[in-house]
Every structure is written in structure tokens, then in C-alpha cells.
Amino acid sequence: MMSHRSSTAFFIVASLAIPACSVNATDPAKSNADVIAKDNDGDDDGDKDGDKKTDDDKDGENERTGPGADATDKRVPELGDDLGIIRQSKLTMGEALAQTEKTDGPMIEAKFELNDDKRLSLSVYPVGKGIAVDPENNEFRELSGEPSSKPWTTKLEIFKAGDFEHLTRSTRDLTLVQLSHVTLSQAVSRAAKDGLVYWCVPTIEKGRAGFGVYTLDGSKSEYHFIDGEGSREHTAGKLADLGTGPGAGATDKRTPELPDLAILATSKITMAQALAQVEGKYGPATESKFELDDAGKLSLSIYPVGKGIKTDPENNEFQELSGDPTGAAYTPKLDVFQADDFEHITRSTRDLTLVQTASLTLRQAVDAAQAAVPGGFVYWAIPTIRDTRSGYGVYVYGKDAKVHYFFVS
DSSP, X not given: OBTTXXXXXXXXXXXXXXXXXXXXXXXXXXXXXXXXXXXXXXOSSSOSSOOXXXXXXXXXXXXXXXXXGGOSSOOOOOOTTOGGGXXXXXXXXXHHHHXXXXXXXXXXXXXXXXXXXXXXXXXXXXXXXXXXXXXXXXXXXXXXXXXXXXXXXXXXXXOOTTOHHHHHHHHHHHHHHXXXXXXXXXXXXXXXXXXXXXXXXXXXXXXXXXEEEEEEETTEEEEXXXXXXXXXXXXXXXXXXXXXXXXXXXXXXXXXXXXXXXXXXXXXXXXXXXXXXXXXXXXOEEEEEEEEOTTSOEEEEEEEBTTOTTSOGGGOOBEEEEEOTTSSSOOOEEEEOOTTOHHHHHHHHHHHHHHHTSSSOHHHHHHHHHHHSTTOEEXXXXXXXXXXXXXXXXXXXXXXXXXXXEEEO
């Protein structure tokens, strides 16, 4: 048992900070009209040719000892005062990944750390049902063991419901890996040219999913951000109607739960109006949907986060506002999700991670979809992934009584 752990937990993954785009994703007052001024290659990093950026520094002028002000999480290596302990390992991180991935598949995190006895340990993190499966339907695991002798033998631990720390960390890890074309092993291999890799975890920098990697060269420790090279495409200015759902491009299994969409006509408030109402008090939301309550009546649920969009999931609080939208006033009730609520914690962590890597807010995505179907009614808007791009899956019920689905990024 590693010294930094809380109680173990079984949970499921749905795997990524405010993006490098000009949109301020923390400002609910901004509308879709504020969103899109892109450079010629369609990305939002201000470069002219769309070339992929890493932290590789050819002249050594910009060496980093940590992620600095661009960090979107607070995790740092836990190896005590003497990083030289890493050299006790009989295998490199790359070799450990090659060994474990043969039997357990791709990993979402790897790190050297100290165990409860202050001895060197190496931990790698597979997911039980594979990288492509969303967190809610996955299983999070850790393989750990002392690497100071060969062969390296590991102990398997499966994280259980209630382990909020590992539930949120692993969900975030998986989501960021799903947003990347670069794998964890490839990130380790790229960084190894700069020294001995002793820490590699998925992270976000300037809205980009990638990997935070620490290397040791002699006595010098250096931090690297390896961009995940996921899609930079933006769709908000050129929305395509994808029909009644995401189809083969879906990355999660959630769909609206409204068997008769005619019930939407009973709502006295639109999704955009409800978001504007509640975000003044609770801040930007990560998800919003019309659904049926336990009594079979129409309900509108909106999901803010207790400590704001910029705070990482591990240190945040996940909430739901739900209420009757058919009355004269929408007065939702607040519910805070508890650590043992596996379904909502994994969903909410994934949502927040995707919002942190999206180029626009939920409210802006709703505005964009609404504008694409004049007279239509937006009834479902959740963060999702399409072709390694974070965005929002938005359903609109049109005046033609047809469903229109948009991926807004």
C-alpha cells in the first residue's frame, strides 16, 4: 500500500483546464458570438502552420523544474529529498511499461515513488476494460512493486467505490489519454532522451491534453510537457447536423432518456435561460439535460462544480441542480455527490476534464446548437469526445418534430 493513498476503490473511467483558445471558459456571460476567431490552420494556438508543439528546448534556455503557472493539477513526485534513489531500480520506466503492457494493455500513468516503508516502488496504472471504454463502464487498477531487484514483480490493486482520490485521478487520466494520439509509453520514450524518466502522468497545459514528465540527468531534474497531439479542429462556426445521434463517432454510451419528446413543449424555460439563471450563483456548468424524474415528470438538471471549472477534479466538489421546468419559476434543488457514488463521480470528473480542454463553454455550445436549428429546443448537452477532440454533444428537437444532433467544439 503506497503512503499517499486513501482507501482503495473500484470505479469506472470516462477519461482531460481552460484551452489555448481566445474564449474565456470561466465567463458565463460570453455568448457564442464571442467564440471563434481562428488562425488559418484551424487551431487556436496562434501558430501559422499548425505544427505540433512540445516543450523540447534545443538551446536549454527554457528548462523547467515543474509545470509552473500552467499547471492544472497539484500532483508532484513523492521521492523524498534524494532523487538518486531512482538509480536503485533495475529497470527503466520504459522497460516496466513494455513488460506490463503485454498482459494488461496500455497504461494511463506511471511513476516511481516511495512505499510505506520508504523503499523505492514503481507503479503503473492499467484500465481493466481498455483505453477506449468510458470511465463509467471501466475498471481502474494499479500494478506496483519494488524495482530494485529482478525480476520485477507487481501486486495488483483494484480501486473501489468510495476512493475519491483514485476515482477522480484515474478518470481524469483516462480521459486525457483518450484525447491524445500519443500514448503514455510514447511520451516516456520521447522524454527518455533527456534523462531517466521517473514520473509520467496525463495532464493539461494551456487547454491541451498531454503528459507531464519528470526526468533526472545526473543531479538535474527537469519537467517536460509532451503534447498528446489530439485534434485541434473546431466546429462551432460550421456545425454539421449529424442526424439523430453521434453514431459511430460516439465515445460514451449515454443518450437522452425522454421516450416522448413532445413533453418538452410543457417547459416554461429553455436550457439557455436556465443556464443563465443558475450560473450567476453557481458558476459555469459542465452538463445540462432535460429528463424524467422518478415520478415520470419532466425535470431539468444542471451540473455546476463546487470549486469552479479551473480546479482539478481531485480537489473539487460535484453537484447537481434539478427542478421542475414547467412551473412559473425554475427553482432547482442542489444535490452534492458523495464519494461512494461511482456513477456520478466518474461522469462528473470526465465532464470537468473535457470542459477544461474544450475551446468554449457549455452555455456557448448550447447557444451554437440553438442557432443552428431556428425555433428548435435544446434538451441535452453533455461534454464528449469525437476524434480525440473535446466538445459537447447537443441534441435539439426541431419544429419539424425531428431530432438534430451536433458535436460542438
